[in-house]
C-alpha cells in the first residue's frame with residue numbers, strides 16, 4: 001500500500017526556516033499514526049559533512065522526504081554524494097514535501113495520514129508521560 | 137550547541153512483533169526532543185528492515201513482551217535495548233543522554249550556512265569562483281565547479297548566488313526565494329541578469345567599493361561614543377551601501393572583516409586566474425577526442 005512507502009522527516013533543527021507549527025504538527029501526526037518513519041535532526045547539516053548515512057536513505061524505493069523546497073533537498077543529497085534518482089523524482093516515485101510553504105494538513109494528506117491512521121492507542125491524557133506500553 | 141547526529145546514538149522506537157505500542161504521549165514528547173538534540177530517530181512498526189546509517193550505537197526502546205526481533209544489517213552496532221514500561225520521559229532522556237555522553241566526541245560548532253549548486257542550471261561559467269574571495273569554490277577532477285571549502289563561507293552572505301547568472305547557487309536556509317531553493321520564475325532571471333555586471337566584478341571594482349564604504353562606516357563608528365547611535369549610523373551606511381549595489385545583501389560582519397584593498401585585489405586576481413585556468417582546461421577537454429566506448 002502506498003501509505004507504507006518510506007518516510008524521511010527533517011526537523012531542520014539548526015535554523016528556524018520552517019514554520020514551527022507546521023513542522024511540529026506534521027511530526028506529531030506522524031508519531032500518532034501507525035506509520036514507520038526515519039527522522040533526522042537536520043538534512044543540511046548531514047549534507048554539509050557528507051554523512052554517508054544519506055546514501056542508504058536516498059536509495060529507498062518510493063521514498064517520501066518531508067523537508068523544504070524540492071530543489072534544495074535534491075541538491076543537498078547530491079552534494080553529499082547521495083543523489084536522488086532523477087527519474088524517480090520526475091515520476092513522483094520519490095516525493096519531496098515542502099513544510100516551508102505547505103500546511104500541515106496538506107503535507108499529512110500527501111503522506112496518507114488521515115485521522116483513521118491515527119494510532120487508536122493514544123493516551124487520553126497527553127500530560128501523562130509514564131512510559132508504559134499503551135493499554136489495549 | 138546541537139551535537140551533530142552521527143556522534144549521537146541512533147534511537148529506535150520499536151513497535152514491531154512481540155511488543156506493545158509505546159505510549160503516544162511519550163512518543164510525542166520524546167521524538168522532537170531527541171531530534172532537537174541532534175539524534176536520528178527511527179520508528180519500526182512491523183517487519184521493517186533497519187538499514188545501517190553508519191551509527192556506532194543503537195538504542196532500542198520498546199514495551200517488550202519478548203526480545204525485539206528486527207531484520208537489520210547493523211552488525212557493527214552496539215545495541216542498547218531498554219524495556220521502557222516503567223520509565224518516564226525524564227528517566228528515558230537521562231538514559232539516552234548517558235549513552236551519548238560515552239560515545240560523543242567534541243565537534244566544532246556547525247553553522248547552517250553554505251552554498252549548494254544546482255547542476256541542472258549551472259553552466260560551469262566560473263563566475264562564482266572568480267567572485268568569491270574566501271576560496272569557497274573550486275574545480276573538481278572533471279573540471280566542474282564545486283563547493284570545496286564550505287566552512288569558509290561567510291554566514292548570511294548570499295553574494296555569490298547574486299553573481300551567478302543562472303541562479304544556480306542555493307542557500308537552503310536563506311529567507312527568500314529563489315536562493316532558498318524555491319522555483320525560479322522569469323522575473324527572477326531578469327532581475328539576476330540586471331544585477332550583475334561581471335566585468336566590473338572581475339576587475340575587483342565591487343570590492344574596492346565595498347572596502348571604501350566599510351572603512352567609512354568603521355571610521356564613523358570609532359568616533360561615536362554612544363553605542364546606539366553608532367550602530368544606527370553603521371546600519372544607515374550599510375543600508376545605503378546595499379541599495380548602491382542593488383541589494384547584494386552582504387552582512388555587516390563580512391564588510392567589517394574584509395581584508396585591505398591590496399589584499400582584496402590580489403585575491404580577486406588569483407580567483408580570476410583560477411577561473412580562467414579552469415575554463416581553459418574545460419575548453420581543452422571539450423576539444424580533445426573522446427575515447428571510444
Ligand code: SF4
Nearest residue numbers: 010012043044067068
Ligand atoms: S533540508 Fe530544508 S528542512 Fe531540512 S534542514 Fe535543510 S533547510 Fe531545513
Ligand code: SF4
Nearest residue numbers: 258259261262264300
Ligand atoms: S556562477 Fe553559477 S553557473 Fe557559473 S559556475 Fe558558478 S554556479 Fe555555475
